Structure formats: C-alpha cells, structure tokens
Amino acid sequence: MFENFNKPIIITGANASGKTSISLNIAREIGAEIISADSRQVYKHLKVGTSKPDGRWVNDENPVYLVDLIPYHLVDFIEPIETYNVQRYSCDFKTTLSKVKTKNIIICGGTGFYINSIFNPLDPLPKANENIRTELKEYADKYGREKLHQKLMELDPASAKRIHPNNINRVIRAIEVSILTSKPYSYLISNSIFESSTYRKAFFVFIKWNRQLLYKRIKNKTKDAFDLWVNETKNLISNGYPLDCPGLRSLGYPQIMDYIDSKISREEAIEIITKESMDYAKRQNTWFSRYNSLKIEINDEKEFNISEISKIIINEYENSRNNNKK
Structure with missing residues (x-):
C-alpha cells in the first residue's frame, strides 16, 4: 500500500493529547501531508466539539483541506446526517492515498478501528437487513x-x-x-494487525498523558469551548439537522443539547462531558498501548513542548528508517 512513500508515521493517543498539534509541526519539518483517522472530524459543521483543526478548502477541481498550508485529508467532507463507518473509511483512505503528492505521510487520529483497517483491510460486512x-x-x-x-x-x-x-x-x-x-x-x-507486513513497516507514536493531567486538560478544554460549542450546536439545529442525526450523537453534543433545553446546568454538562471523555480516553489508551510504538509519556504539563516532542519523534523516525536500510 505504501510502496510509493517513505515509512508512514502514525501518531496516536487519547482525545486532548495534542496529536494534531504535534502532527502539524512534524509535517512542516519533514514536508508531509496528513491523513486523519478520526471518526468525528469527518463531519462538516462540527468543529468545536470534535476539535477539528481550523482549515479551509481550496481548489474547486480537486478540493483539498489545508491547515496552515498543509494538506489535511479525511476531515470536514460529509454531512452530519450521514452515517460513516470503518468500512467506508478503509475505502476512503485508499482513494486519498492515491492523491497524496508528498513522499512523507503522517496518519493522525484516535479511532483505533480506523487505524487497524489501514493495515488489515476488512472483509465485506453484510448489508443492512x-x-x-x-x-x-x-x-x-x-x-x-x-x-x-x-x-x-x-x-x-x-x-x-x-x-x-x-x-x-x-x-x-x-x-x-x-x-x-x-x-x-x-x-x-479488529482482526490482528500485528502480523501484517505493512504494520511492521510503519512508525507508530503513542502520546500518553498522566491520567490526572489529562482529566484537568479535558475539563479545561470543555470549559473554554463551552459557549462556542453551544452556538455551534444551536446553528446545526436551526439549519434543520435532526437532533438524533449521526453527527449530533458525537461525544458531548447530547449534553450540549440537554443544556440548551434547560434539562441540565452548565456545570452538569461540563462534568458529564468530562467523565465521558475520560472513559473514552481510557479505552483509547488501552487500545494504543498494544502497538509497538515510540511512547511519549507526559507526567507534567511543562513536558508538553510541541517543538521538543517533534524533534524526538523525527530523530527516532530517522533512526528507524536507517536501521531498515541496513
């Protein structure tokens, strides 16, 4: 699959772990395009609640989503009313790969099943009954x-x-x-990817935060984004998107809608979203800990230095490529 590219870098981690910022910084340094592996950032109009990177679409004939001039694929391209799943992602990934113009690729995301599907293509699942x-x-x-x-x-x-x-x-x-x-x-x-020759040719990175720090980070992020999140959700509803459409079932949106309907208070919404985000983060960390990864452990907020972490990843990546050549 990656015959025409250098060894791909896969940057994984829980929500709010800083994957996107690190991926963008590395992409600038090595001249890479980024392919997302996030099941929620695929949706248009859902930016605040999904932490979709801020970008813009360019080129009407061959549209590309640019984030700081870096092509960032498989985000912001389907409507919230559409259902998106791992099979569709697997197909979209292959199509996207054929459009990448750089030799270097970064795959960034926290949806483990999507990452698995890249290295272990799925058998067709039965049609809806x-x-x-x-x-x-x-x-x-x-x-x-x-x-x-x-x-x-x-x-x-x-x-x-x-x-x-x-x-x-x-x-x-x-x-x-x-x-x-x-x-x-x-x-x-989720058949095992670990025997896949493609898996062994990839370079995995796992950004793992101390649990208490991650909790604080998620809660602060939810607080800071809350008003924008409410406005975004109100706009979606006023534009006619059903309350139970797939996009609005994304993590946090049901609580925002309950807050809008005065069913819960602001503080209750923040607490519930933080708890559900932490539950999801725990599952993500369990999933990604299985990979043979370069693990970046963050036990102090001061350790989250994007530039320094990027340097470590790039150095280890270059070493792994050189070792493969021997």
Missing part, C-alpha cells in the same frame, strides 16, 4: 435503549463497551452484523 433493524428499533422503543444495549453486551461485550447506549444506530448495526454472521462485530473489524 431491514427486518432485523425494524425489530431492534421496535424493541428499543418499547423497552428503552439500555435494554437494547444489554442485548449487544450479551452478543459482543467488546462492542458494547465501545458503543454508548445512546448511539442507537451503531448499537443496532453491531447487533445486526453479529446476528447475520454469527460472529461478534468487534471480531470482524
């Missing part, structure tokens, strides 16, 4: 989303831990695939 979907939707309407989520827990505990009960479409899809294939959905989309 309307009978099963209707039955599951009726079950959820009658007994509640938590009960439906319990069904997923029985069929596929790994997917149940990863998918929130409120994300009804993803819960239904995971149950549907498990029923149609007689195999857990999580098994089908």
